[in-house]
Amino acid sequence: MRTRLLVVLLVFSVTAVAAFALPLLMVTARERTQQLSISRTADLDRFAGLTQQDDEAQLVSEVTRFTSLYGEPVIVVNAQRQPIIATGGLNVDTPDVAPVIDAALRNQPAPGLDDVLPWSTSDVLLARPIGIGSRVIGAVVMRASVRAAASDVAAGWAVILAGAFAALVGCVLLTLVVARWVLRPLAELSRGLGAVAAGQVHTHLRGRDGPRELRELAATFNRMSDAVSSAAEQQRRLISDASHQLRNPLAALRLRVDSLAPRVVPDGQASYHSAVAEVERLESLLDGLLAMAHAEHTATLLAASPDPDTCLAAAVVLDRVDFWSVAASDAGVSLCYGDVDTSFEIRCPEHDLSQVLDVVLDNAIKYGGSQVTVSCSPAAITVVDNGPGLSANELPLATTRFWRSRRAGHPRGSGLGLPIAERLITARGGTLTLRPASSTGLAVIIELPS
Template sequence: MRARLLVVLLVFSVTAVAAFAWPLLAVTARERTQQLSIGRTADLARFAGLAQQDDTEQLVSEVTRYTALYGEPVIVVDAQRQPIVAAGLNVDDREVAPMIDAALRNQPAPPIDTVMPWSTSDVLLATPIGTGSRVIGAVVMRASVRAAADDVFRGWAVILAGAFAALVGCVLLTLVVARWVLRPLAELSRGLGAVAAGQPHAHVRGRDGPRELRELASSFNRMSDAVSEAAEQQRRLISDASHQLRNPLAALRLRVDSLAPRVIVEGKPSYESAVREVERLESLLDSLLAMAHAEHTATRLTVSADTEVCVAAVVVMERIDAWSVAASEAGVSLVQGDVDTSFEVRCPEHDLSQVLDVVLDNAIKYGGTRVVVSCVANAITVVDNGPGLSAEELPLATTRFWRSRDNSHARGSGLGLPIADRLITARGGQLLLQAGETGGLVVTIELPS
């Protein structure tokens, strides 16, 4: 937008300056040409008057002095084309002869072309001696335009210098106006980016720019405060509710466990169902607390960068070893693929371990009979040979509380992948879910090096 606005304003400025400068240049050249024409016409009239008065001696004297002073040749002829005085011009000259013939016929001389700074060619001027049908001779002069061209050049130089100064002023004014108008928009853009990244109470300065933009900045700040307050209240609600429910749930678990020896045979199915529901509630509370922690971590990282790093390959090997027993009990082959231990990623070890636990837990529960974990460069890949997810389900997998229709009865809260996604994106990475080439699901964890 800045480039387009500057181009528009600069084009308008150049057009406006040119619209004022060009007529001034043309008027300067025409005025100086007119002065040259008037001056030389007056000189020709003086010589024609002396010839008409038959004052040959005075005519010869003035023509000679004029040519010597100005360096402009003159010839005066009678009606028979015989020279009365010739100072630098010849009657038989191919350019002079037509001018003499035209003057003897009392034809008006053509106007002088407008003198430009680069004009160098002399011009021929002629006037008849006498009036009407009593033309008794002609006067022809070769006038120099160099002095006039120099005057036009100086006039144009002044005009162009003024135009350049005006153009520089317009450019500076354009830059100031563009900055005045666009700076608040840039601030708003940065503010929107901060809000989108989850930064709490992201404010923009509303002191600059037009009044409408200042009011917009104030409205944005109020909106940012409202969004941040709502997000903080939501996080506190989840955290507080999870903490407050934990004690009653723990008491309920103790009471349920204490009932185990007293449950009759007919009540065993109902009792076991109640135990599973209690366990599900405990898992859900743990997931809600983890989600609150992930949201808090993401909010904190938008304010201050975290420089903690870890060797991703080491974490991968530790988690493979930790999950190997669970995989074996579930009949799943957990295989270590290519592993590169020569690089670090910008993520704490405990957060990466939590993310890998979520992904490996899902892969063992839903991923078929074989799971391969690789770690190359800054990408960790978990590939299984299970049923995978459909193209419609892949974008929904990181949505909170979402469960696949095929696995809706399986144990879980639907918060594992959303928590992992939030932890990874908070550190500038990506959690990618893709269908495998031969089926199954491919989970890729990308983190900045």
């Protein structure tokens, strides 16, 4: 936008300056040409008048002095084309002079001078018939030089072009100032929108520059940013506070349910175990909500101030695979390694990557069939299983909060594991992608900047 605005304003400025400068240049040239024409016409009239007065001595004296002073040759002839006085080498038989003498003797009007320009160098022939009315008794011809006039025109043009250049420079500076004045609030607004989209809370614009409409827009943006930040903070606090407030009653309920175990009659065992399962599910859900609130809070903090913390990815992968190997063995799942590169670090703290791998490995062991393979490379950390996988419709929903597969045989969870993992990864500038495995099963690909 800045480029387009500058181009439009600069084109307008150049056009406006040219519209003033070009006519001034032409007027300057035309005015100097008229001065030359009037001056030389007056000289021709003087010489013609002396000829009519038959004052040959005075005529010869003034013509000679004129040629000596201006370096412009003059020839005066009578009606029979015989020279009365000729200076500077002019001759009645000179090819370009003869037609001019003939035209003057026929009393034909002389053509006007072309405008003298700075690069004009060719001399011009000026002629005047001598006589009264239609009675022509001779002619005066002068070869006038335009070099002095061209020099004057060049000087005038230099002044005009210098003024035009100064005006153009002023227009360019004014254009840059106006463009900056108009576009700086827009650039600041763009940065503010990016900050809000990245999760930075209470992002404010200064709103002191630019037109009144843009200042009002900045004030509206600040109010919107405060409202969005307050709403997000209230939502996070609601989840966190609700989880904390429910934990104590839930713990008390769990103690009471556990204390009832010896007193439940055989006919009530099924209902009792269902109640215990629901209590455990509520505990898992509360843990997930707290983890989600923590992940959202972490993402907000990272958006405002990125964390430079790093870790050795392979070390975390090896540690978590070793931790989950017992659970995998109990579930009859083979947990093995693929290619593991131990030479690189990633921009993610160890505890966050451990939490993500715990979610992914837990899901893979629960739903992933008989074999889970974990690979680690600078490109990505990949967890692949050979289970039933997810359908094309289910893949986009897997990272949605509280979504759980409805397939038979799948344990019931909170539906918060993968959303939490994805939020932790995206907060660190990475991506968590779910894809079908090459044969059967599901591949979870974790990409983080190295």
